Amino acid sequence: MPWRVTLFMLQLLVAIASLLIWHILTTVPIFGATILPPFFFSTPLDVALRVVKWFAEGTIWKHLWITLVEAMLAFVLGSVAGVLIGFWFAQQPRTAAVFDPYVKMINALPRIVLAPIFTLWFGLGIWSKVALGVTLVFFIVFFNVYQGVKEVSPTVLANARMLGMNDRQLMRHVYWPSALSWMFSSLHTSVGFAVVGAVVGEYLGSAAGLGYLILQAEGIFDVAGVFAGMFVLAAFVIIIDGLVTRVEKRLLVWRPIAAETRT
Amino acid sequence: MAGSGAHLQLGYRSLAFGANRGHSVCRMRGSMAAGATAEAEARNRVGAAAVALTDVTIAFRLSGGGLYEAVARALLNVADGEFVAIVGPTGCGKTTLLNVAAGLFPPSSGRVNIFGTALAGLNRQAGYLFQSDALFPWKTALENVAIGLETAGTPQSEARDRAQAWLARVGLAHFGARYPHMLSGGQRKRVGLAQVLIRDPKILLMDEPFGPLDAQTRQIMGNLLLDLWSADRKAVMFVTHDLEEAIALSDRVVIMSAGPAARIIGDWRVPLARPRDIAEVKLDRAFHELHREIWQALKSEVLKGYAQTGGG
Numbered sequence: 285m286p287w288r289v290t291l292f293m294l295q296l297l298v299a300i301a302s303l304l305i306w307h308i309l310t311t312v313p314i315f316g317a318t319i320l321p322p323f324f325f326s327t328p329l330d331v332a333l334r335v336v337k338w339f340a341e342g343t344i345w346k347h348l349w350i351t352l353v354e355a356m357l358a359f360v361l362g363s364v365a366g367v368l369i370g371f372w373f374a375q376q377p378r379t380a381a382v383f384d385p386y387v388k389m390i391n392a393l394p395r396i397v398l399a400p401i402f403t404l405w406f407g408l409g410i411w412s413k414v415a416l417g418v419t420l421v422f423f424i425v426f427f428n429v430y431q432g433v434k435e436v437s438p439t440v441l442a443n444a445r446m447l448g449m450n451d452r453q454l455m456r457h458v459y460w461p462s463a464l465s466w467m468f469s470s471l472h473t474s475v476g477f478a479v480v481g482a483v484v485g486e487y488l489g490s491a492a493g494l495g496y497l498i499l500q501a502e503g504i505f506d507v508a509g510v511f512a513g514m515f516v517l518a519a520f521v522i523i524i525d526g527l528v529t530r531v532e533k534r535l536l537v538w539r540p541i542a543a544e545t546r547t
Numbered sequence: 548m549a550g551s552g553a554h555l556q557l558g559y560r561s562l563a564f565g566a567n568r569g570h571s572v573c574r575m576r577g578s579m580a581a582g583a584t585a586e587a588e589a590r591n592r593v594g595a596a597a598v599a600l601t602d603v604t605i606a607f608r609l610s611g612g613g614l615y616e617a618v619a620r621a622l623l624n625v626a627d628g629e630f631v632a633i634v635g636p637t638g639c640g641k642t643t644l645l646n647v648a649a650g651l652f653p654p655s656s657g658r659v660n661i662f663g664t665a666l667a668g669l670n671r672q673a674g675y676l677f678q679s680d681a682l683f684p685w686k687t688a689l690e691n692v693a694i695g696l697e698t699a700g701t702p703q704s705e706a707r708d709r710a711q712a713w714l715a716r717v718g719l720a721h722f723g724a725r726y727p728h729m730l731s732g733g734q735r736k737r738v739g740l741a742q743v744l745i746r747d748p749k750i751l752l753m754d755e756p757f758g759p760l761d762a763q764t765r766q767i768m769g770n771l772l773l774d775l776w777s778a779d780r781k782a783v784m785f786v787t788h789d790l791e792e793a794i795a796l797s798d799r800v801v802i803m804s805a806g807p808a809a810r811i812i813g814d815w816r817v818p819l820a821r822p823r824d825i826a827e828v829k830l831d832r833a834f835h836e837l838h839r840e841i842w843q844a845l846k847s848e849v850l851k852g853y854a855q856t857g858g859g
Contacts, residue, residue, distance in 0.1 A: 442651055443681035445669060447695040447746065457694060461685040538685045540728035 303328045326508040334512035348520060350493040354410050354482035355524075358417020359475055363467070365418070366425025371463060373426075374433030391423045395481070399488045408491055417481025424474045425467055432466030433459050468535050475528050479521055494520070595663030596624040597672075597750050597782030598648050603657035605643050617643045619808035620657070623801060627662070627749070628780035632793035634845065635803030636852025641786040642678070644803075645752050648784060649675050661750070674748030676739055676756045682727040688714060688738045689723035695746040713741040717771065733764040737771070744775060751776075751783045757792070769796055769825040777822055790845065794837055795825045802845055805852035813844045 309320040310327045322330070338344035373380035399416050406412040436458055444458050467474075486495025494517050501509025605618040617640040625631045635641050646652040647659060650670035659666040661673075682691050693710035697703060714723050717737040727735055736756060743751065757765045773796060776783065787793050793800045794817055802813035818833050828834055 437679075437681075439677050439679050439681045440683060443675065443677055443742075444683075445651070446649060446673070446675040447742070448671070448698045450698075453698050457683065457686075457698075461683070465685060538687075538726040538728070 322507075323505070324507060326511050330508040331511040331515065334508045335515060338512065338516070344497075344516060347493050347497050348516070350410060351479070351482050351486065351495070351520070354413040354485070354493065355417060355475070355478040357410070357414045358481050359421055359478035361414065362418040362421025362478065363425045363474065366422045367429050367463065367467060369422075370426045370429030371433060371459070374430050374459075374463075380430075387426075390419075391427075395419050396484060396488075399485055402485070403489050408489055413482045413485030413490065413493070416485040417478045420477040420481045421474045424470050424477060428466040428470045429463040432463035435466075436462045465536060465539065468532055471528050471532055472525060475524060476521070479524065483517065596660070597627045597629070597662060598623070598625040598784060599658075599660040599663075600624075600644070600648065600654075601658040601660070603644070603647060603654045603659065605640065605647060605652070606655040616655075616808045617806055618647075618803075619810050621809075621811050623811060625750075625782045625784055627782050629799065630776065630783040630785065630797040631799045631801060632785045632787060632797035633801045633803060634787060634790055634793045634841075635809065636805045636845075636849040637788060639803045639806045639809040639848075639852060641788075641803060642754050645675075645754050645784060645786050648750075649673055649752050651675075670750070672748060673750040673752050674743035674746060676736075676743050676751070676753045678754040678756065678758055680727065680735060682735060682738055682742070684727050686726075687723060688719060688725050688727070688730065688734075691727070691738055692741045692745055695742055699746070709745060710741070713745045714738070716775065717741045732760055733768060736760065736768055740768075740772070740775070747779075749781060751781045753783065753785045755787050756785075758787075765792065766825045772796065773821075773823060773825070790838060790841060791829060792825075794819075794834060794841070795823065795828050800837075800841060802841060802848070805848045812848070813841065815841055 306320075306325070307328050310318060310322045310325050312318070373383070395416060398419060399412070402412040402415040406415055441454070441458060444454055449457060482493065483495040483498075486493035487499050488495075490496045490499075494513055498510055498513035498517075501507075501513060600621050600623040603618060603621040603623075604616065606614050606616045609615050621644060623631075623633075623644075633641050633644065643652065647654050648666075648670065650659075650666050650668055650673075661670055682688075683694065686694065689707060689710050692713050693703070693706040696706035696709060701709075711720070711723060714720055717740055719734060719737050719741075722730065722734060722738075727738070730738065739756070757768045760768060769792065783797070785793070785797060790800075798817055800813075800815045800817060801811055802815075803809045804812045815837060817837060819828055819831060
């Protein structure tokens with residue numbers, strides 16, 4: 285307990301020190317010159333005021349909501365496609381072999397370059413961002429599920445067969461839980477990428493969302509707005525990550541926790 | 548003590564024989580018209596071994612293209628209700644032989660008969676306790692035990708009730724809600740035992756089940772196994788590299804030579820009375836004599852095995 289308090293204090297200290305340095309460098313002239321001109325670096329106070337103003341006026345909620353919807357849709361659609369195709373490929377090695385070079389090729393492609401084509405196809409609305417997020421989430425989930433089905437312990441599989449499971453029961457009691465566990469273990473990454481897809485998509489062309497907010501601020505050299513957008517985005521991602529951790533704990537109760545030592 | 552034990556065992560055997568004969572008589576009546584053929588079949592069925600491996604040869608295709616013969620012309624009969632231990636040096640194909648009896652792996656040549664019927668595909672009459680962890684890590688201990696009944700169509704609530712009873716029998720009544728990673732190695736083996744036995748298999752195949760456990764836990768698990776087995780005698784094929792464990796547990800000890808092309812080179816009947824206590828039986832003189840005798844035969848093979856596998 286005392287260590288946890290100390291830890292929190294130290295973590296807080298880092299934040300305060302960083303903000304203080306930022307504040308001093310941007311506002312207090314040292315040897316007659318401010319090292320970081322506020323025009324390019326803004327000041328902590330301006331950024332904080334901007335964040336407060338957004339929330340006070342309520343304009344931020346709409347953008348947060350749009351980004352959240354895009355990220356959620358990207359996550360759900362990408363995951364469903366990843367699970368289905370990952371499962372299918374793992375069960376059909378020949379199909380997997382045929383598609384293997386193409387899967388590798390698409391996965392090697394930096395997904396950002398797809399954004400313009402998605403904007404052309406799906407317009408400036410949320411769907412072009414969802415599409416970008418899907419291409420990111422899909423591959424993470426796909427590879428994990430594929431691995432999960434492939435790497436079922438041969439002993440567990442043999443045991444399942446000796447216990448009289450037919451193919452359908454094997455699927456339900458062995459392959460499926462194994463694949464899902466791999467998918468859940470990559471939950472943080474895939475949710476993170478869903479958000480990345482949404483924000484990057486917005487940044488490259490949109491009418492709403494956090495990425496749009498940052499892009500707008502940048503367009504008028506409103507550095508405080510850019511930083512404020514970044515802070516809101518960071519807080520948003522941390523909250524989502526916290527939720528994912530909770531979900532993960534519920535879903536993977538059966539998993540040994542690495543730090544925990546039991547005999 | 549020894550005499551009465553032998554008598555008890557004899558009594559059991561003749562009983563089993565009688566039951567078998569009754570069964571065959573029924574069959575004969577059923578197919579009277581078939582006449583002589585049915586009679587011949589019935590004769591075959593009387594005393595048909597639970598597991599009969601005849602001239603079983605098992606070879607693997609190597610990735611290099613060659614053929615590796617693991618087991619050569621193995622001949623082994625395990626009678627109904629008999630506890631047979633198979634002992635051999637590391638890498639001699641004991642597990643492979645067990646997998647063949649389980650139907651997980653077809654032999655390259657030879658016959659596998661289960662209660663007189665040629666084995667095709669998986670051996671549905673057998674339960675298999677694996678060497679490494681084979682529990683489903685995503686299921687609780689209770690779910691792990693119940694699953695074998697649920698797959699066979701038993702309603703879930705009934706399966707869970709019976710699983711709970713089995714957990715109690717292996718001494719884990721209060722551990723049903725735990726996941727395998729929360730259990731110790733010995734506890735996991737207990738769950739595994741319950742998982743296999745709940746389906747009431749006629750044949751129990753065990754592949755060094757207590758190998759990874761410490762000495763004390765092995766002893767306790769050995770006694771637990773004997774308790775459960777004596778309550779409902781099944782044919783057991785128990786693979787181990789531990790000769791002491793083999794003698795302490797079984798009715799017969801079968802010795803395999805070092806691979807490749809491992810053969811069965813010895814077959815000893817264990818003259819120790821039942822019920823046995825693993826710790827006590829090891830103090831018996833008959834135990835020591837048998838141990839010495841078998842070890843003489845086994846020693847050279849073990850050394851050969853080590854020479855071939857580099858001690859691994």
